Amino acid sequence: MILLQVQNVARLFGSDVLFEKANMDVQENSRIALVGRNGVGKSTLIKMIMGIQTPDNGQITKNKNLTIGYLAQDNGLNSSNSIYDEMLTIFENLKTMEANLHSLENEIASFHNFDTSQQKYETLLNNYDQLLHNFREANGYGYESEIRAVLHGFKFYQQDYNTLINTLSGGQKTRLALAKLLLEKNDLLILDEPTNHLDIQTLSWLENYLQSYSGALLIISHDRYFLDKVANEIYELTPNGTEHYQGNYSFYIEEKNIRFQHEVKQFEKQQEKIEKLEDFVSRNIVRASTTKRAQSRRKQLEKINRIARPIGKQQGPHFHFSSNQQSGNIVLRVSDAFIGYNTKISGPINIDLRKQQMMAVVGSNGVGKSTLLKSILGKIPLLDGKYSFGANVKTGYYDQEFKNLHPNKSVLNELWDEHPTTAEKDIRSILGSFLFSGEDVKKTVHNLSGGEKARLLLTKLAFNHDNFLIFDEPTNHLDIDSKEVLETALLEFDGTVLFISHDRYFINKVATSVLEISEHGSQLYLGDYDYYIDKKEEQLLLAQENNQNELTVVKMAEKTDYQLNKDQQRKKRKLQREIVEIENQLENLSTQEEEIQKQMIIPDIYTNLEKSTELQTSLKTIQGKISVLEDSWEKKSMELEYLN
Template sequence: MWILNFLNSQAISDSMVKLTEKEGDFVIILQANNLTKRFNGEPIFSDLSLTINSNSKIGLVGQNGAGKSTLLKMLVGETSPSEGTINQKKNLTIGYLPQNTGLHSDRTIIAEMRLAFSTIIQEEAQLHKLEGQISDPKINSNPAKLAEVSKTYDQLQADFTLKNGYGYRAEIRTVLAGFGFYEADYERNISELSGGQQTRLALAKLLLEKPDLLALDEPTNHIDMETTAWLENYLQSYNGALLVISHDRYFMDKVVNEIYNLDHGVMDYYKGNYTHYVAEKVHRQAIAEKNFEKQQRKIKKEEEFVQKNIARASTTKRAQARQKQLDKMNVINKPKATHGTAHFRFTPERKSGNVVLDVDDLGVGYDNVELSYPINLHLKNHQRMAIFGPNGIGKSTFLKTILGKLSKIRGTFQFGTGVSVGYYDQQQASLHPEKDVLHELWDDYPTIPEGEIRSILGSFLFSGLSVEKSVANLSGGERARLLLTKLSMNKDNFLVLDEPTNHLDIDSIDVLEKALLNFAGTILFISHDRYFINRLATDIMELGADGSKIYMGNYDYYAAKKAEEAEIEEHENETNPTVTKAEPVSDTKQRYQANKAAQREKRKLTRLIDELETKLTKIDDQKSEIEQAMTLPENYNDNEKSQALQTQLDEVTKAQTAAETKWENASLKLEEY
C-alpha cells in the first residue's frame, strides 16, 4: 500500500505533458496509450489504451491470468510498459493497494492514521498558538500587532476549515469503525495484528489520505459482508477517481460506472456497471459473430462467381471486377471463442409435493449450546431461499441439523412428500482424497459407461489427463466443480447448498447461476456472494440469536427492508421509553439486544457530533468577526465599544468552550463503542 506523487515516476513517458483536456466538466488525470507488456518475449497484452477522468469510477475485469494486476501496476508506476506511454496530470497523487498486501508499521493504529492528517494537525497547533497570542494583553494593547495576528489567524482558520480540520478526528473514527476498529484498538501496535487486519488498515489509511486516484486490487478479499457494504457506500461518494479490480460482482455494480474488459490480450470499453457490461458483452459477441458469418457468406458467394465466370469470355471482366473487390475487402477476423466454461444442468428425476420443508420452533447449536432459536420455516416447491446471518450464528449448523448430520436442541422439522435432498458442503467432505476424478464419479454410477462418465466430466471442464488427477491434488475450484458434477448426477428435487460459489471463477459462477435458475425444484442455500443471491433468491431467511425472520424478495429487497426497519426502530426508541420485559432473557438474547441498543446509541452520538461540529464552525466565524471588529480604530479608541466587543468575545468563547466540551464527551463516548 502506498500513496505517491507522480512527478518523477518512471512509468511516465519522457514526453509527458500536463493533461488539461476535459471530458464534460472533469479533467483527464491519466491517459495510457498503446501499452504493450511482454514476458520472455511473449506479449501478455498489446496496444491497450485507457483514459481516467477526475471523477472516473472504473472496474477492470477479465479472466485470471489476463494481466489485470500487471496493467494496474503499470498504470501506478510499479512496472514499466514494453511499449506505449502513460501521461498524467501534474502533481497527481495515486493511492495503490496491491492484492493481499497489508499495512506494515511499528506505530499504533491511531498514530498511523493521524499521519494522513499531518498538515492539518500542524495547522491546528499553529491555530492554538495564535489564539494564545490574541488573548495576550500585550498584543491586545497593540492594535497593529493584534490586526496582524488576527489576519494570520483568519487565513489559517479558513484553510483549516476547508480541509475539514474540525472534523478530521471524527473522520478517523468513522473510517476505522467502518473497518471494525474501535477506541479499545487504537493503541494496539500494527505489527502485532493479523494479516487480514493489516490489509483492512492499509485500505483505511488510503481512504483517509484521499488521493486523486484510488487504485485497488481485490479490496474486498479480507473484509466481511457488512464492511464491504460500508466500503461501497464510502466509495460511491468518494471525491476522486477509482480504478478497481474485483471478483465481487455486487461490489462492482455498486461502485463503478465504467468497465474495461481485458481478454485475449486486448481491451474493450463499456459504459455502465458490471451488470450492464455482462449484457452488452453478450450483445457485442452476437453482433460480431453475425457480421463475421454474413461476410463469410458474401465472400463464398463472390469466390464461387469468380471461379465459374473467370474463364468465360462473356463474363471474365465481371469476374475480374469481383476479384478486385474481394482483394480490397477488409476481412473481419473470426470472433474469438469465449474461455472454456463448465456447462451443466440440474434436472430432478421426479417432482416433490408442494410442501418441501416445515421447521417449527427449532433450536440449533453444538453440545447443547444454542446458537439460534426459534427457527421457523415453511418452504414450498420452487422457492429459492437464501440464509443470511452473522458469522457463528448457526447457518451451516441449521443445514446440517435438518439433514440429520447434527442433533437438534429442540423443536421439530419435517420434509414433505416425495422430497429428495442433494447437499453441497462447503467443506467438500464428501469427496474422497485417495480417488482420482474419474472414479470419484464412476464409483457412484458404475452402470454408466466410462465414455459417458468422461463426457459428463468434460462438461464440467475435466478432460484428457485431468480426469486422472487425484482429488487430493485438485485446486479448490476443481474440487468445487467435481462436487457440482456429482450433485447434478443425483437428480434431486431439493438442493441444499452451503457456499456453492466459493473457489469458483466468475464464468463458472455465472454458469451455476443459470443452471440453478433453470432448476425445476427447490433451493435452500447459504452464500456471501450478494450478486449470486440477488440473481437467485426468491426469499431470504435471516438467522439471529433470537431465531429466524423471512423476507420475500432478493438481496436488494432485503437490504432496503433492513434499512427501513432500522429507521422505524430508531424512531420508536426515541419517542417511547424502553419497557423492561418481565420474562427472563437468555445470555445470547441479552447480548443481541445490547448490541442493537449500542447501534442506536452510536447513531445518536454521530448525529450529535455532526451538529456540534456545525455549531463550532459558526462560533468560529462569530469569533473571527468580533476579533476583526476589535482591531478597527473606531472601536478600540472607544472604551464603551471596546468593552462591549470584549463582553461579546467572552460570551462566544464561553459558548465555544461548552460546545467543544460536549463534542469531546460525545466523541469519547462514541469511541467506547
C-alpha cells in the same frame, strides 16, 4: 484531466500471449470496473499500473505527483499498532498543524509589548490565520469523527479501538487495510476484489461511501451488484485487448450483446458480398466476353478488409443439476433452533422449506449462517430446538472450505472413487463439461486454484443427482461467466435449494425467499434480495414512527408528573428542546449532504473540475458540522437520560 493512461500494453510468456493491446484512460473522478474471465490477467495489469511488474509491450503513463492507493486481493494490514493509533498515523500532518496552532496561540497570548513590535505581532496573527485556514480546509476539526465513521462502517467499534492489529484475523486485517486506504483519500484508488471479506451490510455501506469518494476508482470485482452501484465505466480485458463501455455492469451486459449482434450482421453481410463476387469470378473468368469484368471483381475481392468471424462468449463450464427421485412436498423443517459451539450464537431459528423453493440465508458475519447449515446436516449439534427432513429427501452439500475434497487425490479419482462402476469416459465427459480436460484431470486437488476447486465440487454435486442442494457461498471463487452458468443451472433444477451467499446479484437471480438470521432469531421474507431490502426499509421507518409516538407519550406523561423537582423539570425541558433543535439541524444538514452527493454523480458535474471541487468542499464542511452536532446530541442525550 487524465490521471493515467495504459497504451497498447501486453503480457507475453515467450510466444504465448496472456493479453495484448490493452488500453485504458483514467480521468479525475473516473469510476472504472475492470472485468474479464479468471486468468485473463486483470490483476497482472493492475500490478503493471502499480509498477510491481513491467509490460512486455506498450507503456503506462501517470500524472506527476499522482497518489495511488492500492488494495491487492486478500492483502491485510500488518502493524504492531492498535486499530485507532494506526488510523491516526494517516493524519500526522494534521496533528503537527494542531500542535503548531496551539504554539502560536500561546505565543500570541503572551505577547505584551505590542507598541514596539507591531510588525512581529501582525506576522504572528497572519501566520495563525493562514495555518488555521489550512487546518480547517484539511478537516482538522473533523478527522477523528471521520476515522470513527469509517471504522464503524467496517464494524470496528469503540471497544475495539485499542485492539492490537497483529492479533486480528486475516479478514479483519483486510477490512482495516481498506479502511486505511479510504481515509488516505488518494487521487486514484485501485481495489482488487475489495468485497471478499465483507458482509452485506458492510458492502452497502462501502457502496455509499465510494459513490461520494473524491478521487478516481479502478476496481476489479466479481460482485455484479457492487459494480452496478459503484462503476459507470467498464473495461473488459480479453487476450486480444480491451473493450470500453460507458455505463455500469448491467449496461455492459446489454451493450456487449448489442455489439456482438451488430458484428454478426456486419460479418454476414460481408460474407454474402464475398460469396457473390467469388461466384461471379468462378463463372465468368474463363469466358472471353466476361473475363475483364471477372478480373475486376477479383481485384475487389483482394482489396476487401475481411472481418473476422465474431466470437461470442469464450468456452465456459456447461452443466445442469437434476435429481434421480422427487422429494415430498415438505423438504426441511427447523423449529425454535439455537445454534453455536457450546454457547449460543443465534436463535430461535425457524424454517419451513417446501419442494422446489430456493431460500437464501443472509445475516451479519459471525451470526452463524454456516453453523446453521452444518447443524442441519448433523455436523454440529443444535444447542436447542429440532430439525427434520421430509420424505425421500436426498441432500448434497457445497462446503465453502472445500473439506468435501481430498487434497491428495487427482481430479479424476476425486470423482471416480465415489462412482467406481461408471466408465472412465463418462467421468471424463462430465469433468470436461466443468472445464477439466486432457492433462487437467491428472492434477492433484491441493494444487488446484480456488476457482478450480469450486468447479470440481460442483461437478461432484451434479453427478450425485440429489434433490436438495445446500450451498455455503458457492460463488466465492467463480468468475462471472461461471456464476451465470450456476444461476441458470439452479433455475432449471427440479429440486430444492438452501444457500448462503454475499452475492446480492446471485440472490436476486435465484432466491424465491430470503431468511435473515440474527442473534435474536430469524425473519422470513418472501421475495428476492431487492424485496428483502425494501421490506427492511419499511420496517425501519415504521419502527422510527413508533419510537416517535412513544417519545410523545413519555413527554406528555412527564408534564403531568408534579412530584418531580421543578428545577429538574425545567432542565429536562431545556435539554429536550436543544436535542430537538439539534435533530432538526442534523436533518437539514443530512438533506444537504444527500443532495450534494446526488449532484456529484451527475456526469456534467463530476467531469467539471471547478464544480466538483466546489461541491467536495461544501460536502466536507457539512460533514464537519454533522460530526460536531452528533457529538453534542450524544452528550445532551446522555445528560437527559441521567435526569430520567
